[in-house]
Amino acid sequence: MSVTDVDGNATLTVPVVASGVVMEVAAVGPGRWGQRIALTFGDASLYRPGTNELFKLTVSYWSDDATVSDAKRLGAAFSLADATPPDTQEVYDNLSPDESAANYYRDRINDGSNLVEVTPRGSGRPPTVGTTWLAGNFGAVDPQVGLLDFRGDPEAEPGERTGLAAFEELRDVSIVSIPDEHSYGDYLLTGELVAHCEQPALKDRVAVLQSPQGPFQSDGFDGLDSKYAAYYYPWVVIHDPTTGAKKLVPPGGHVAGIFARSDTERGVHKAPANEVVRGVVELPFEVTDGDQAALNPQGVNCIRSFRGRGIRLWGARTVSSDPEWKYVNVRRLFIYIEQSIDLSTQWVVFEPNNEQLWARVRQTVANFLNTVWRDGALMGTTPEEAYYVKCDRSTMTQADIDNGKLIVEIGVAPTKPAEFVVFRLSQWTAGAEGA
Incomplete structure (x- = not known):
């Protein structure tokens, strides 16, 4: 059984060999994690020698290096029964090597597995020799994610x-x-x-x-x-x-x-x-x-x-x-307002930069902020207390206008969470005020 490495460290593959290569099994992604995947081949539930070539594949994955070392030691005899249970296990029973069959192994595994993908390399049934492990020959290339x-x-x-x-x-x-x-x-x-x-x-x-x-x-x-x-x-x-x-x-x-x-x-x-x-x-x-x-x-x-x-x-x-x-919601509220205003005012670009445009921008931004205030995101009992919008010659110089800049100044009063609720209790004697 030979071990190959594809494209330096792109995938980890193990060809499964009978008389020639039957299939190639690879981890779905790059990295050393693939070395914690075990493949167990066995007879299918419906396998009948001489009648069909059905087989069973169990794909096991351990996320921890310590437990996988124990599993590899016990799996050397092609048995994982005494090993620490895997974190993830996929079982594919009654797989067929017949490409025209509804349970063709390539389609069943590649459509359903989150761990491996298979590539047919020959015909026939893979040997049911028990458990083997994905491994990679990385040479001088270190695939560890850093x-x-x-x-x-x-x-x-x-x-x-x-x-x-x-x-x-x-x-x-x-x-x-x-x-x-x-x-x-x-x-x-x-x-x-x-x-x-x-x-x-x-x-x-x-x-x-x-x-x-x-x-x-x-x-x-x-x-x-x-x-x-x-x-x-x-x-x-x-x-x-x-x-x-x-x-x-x-x-x-x-x-x-x-x-x-x-x-x-x-x-x-x-x-x-x-x-x-x-x-x-x-x-x-x-x-x-x-x-x-x-x-x-x-x-x-x-x-x-x-x-x-x-x-x-x-x-x-x-x-x-x-x-x-100080607060996450205040930071995210400002991100939301900034992005919303930016997207809703894209129409401004290349418009004549004059008083008419400034008035339209003020109205557009004010309408949006009024909605934000009504949703309870801003302080104030009136819009004037919650926000203001300026876009006129007080926010732009003639040089700004000549250089194609339209500058809008916006102020908002965000609500902040009530982190601490304080109740003041005092002892009061009935009738004391009239004494």
Whole structure:
């Protein structure tokens, strides 16, 4: 059984050999993760020697290097029965090598697998020799995903960029998160994510950051200061959808889901907090009121368990030291307003830059802001208290006009979340006022 590597480190493949190569099996994507995939070939449930050539393929995947090492040792005898159960397993029974059959193995596997893809290389049934592993001969090329892979190359040709650089080409991104943010050294990817969101050409998205696993440590976090990022703690426990076992995962995916849900149900002006964290069964440890009091002023948004109210996201702050941008919803509201006004005023380009145009721009922007105010996103009992729009000779000089610039000044008064509810109680004696 030979092992081949395709295109340096593009895929990991194992030809399955009978009398010649029958099929080639490859991981669906590049990287060393493919070496944690096991293939187990066996007789199909409906296999009848001499009657048909049906076979069965089980594809198993372990996400952890330690458990996969144990599985490989036990699987050396082509048996995984005593190994740690895989994180993901795909079973394809009654596969046929007949291309005209409805259960042709290539179609069944390639249409259904999230782990591998197969390429027919010959005819007939593969040998049912038990378990083998995908492996790659990478030579001097290290396929391990690293910091530069996440960063990508912004100088690459458009459409060929990878990593975070590829997201620079997408204008509709509003939330960015890296699930395994701390797998490559604490806070290394965090810095890359924040730098991405703060690029002058972007500034239209926020980063959902997450703490390393375990109790909160200030090391690394103290250096964070950005109005385009929010930080969440601690990790959460879920039921693994493939195995049903409890699993500890970073909170970023759940937080991004809360952002999206809150945006849909209430709008971006609503702080994405005091929301149930769906899919979480428990927390690895409790975050107390004392913990919250210490962490909240630092910009750490906690996930907490409340009796009778479930597990909730309890915090909506950015990691910015600027009090003007303390809250996530304020930052995202301004992004929403900026983008909306930019898109709704594209018609202005190449129009005559005169008083008539300025009046039309003022009206367009004011109409939009009035809608935002009526939705409850802005302070004030009247529009005049909620926003103002200026576009006249007080915002532009003659030089600006001569150089084709139309400058609009907009001011808005955003609503901010009620983080702390204070009740003042005092003892009052009935009839004391009349004494």
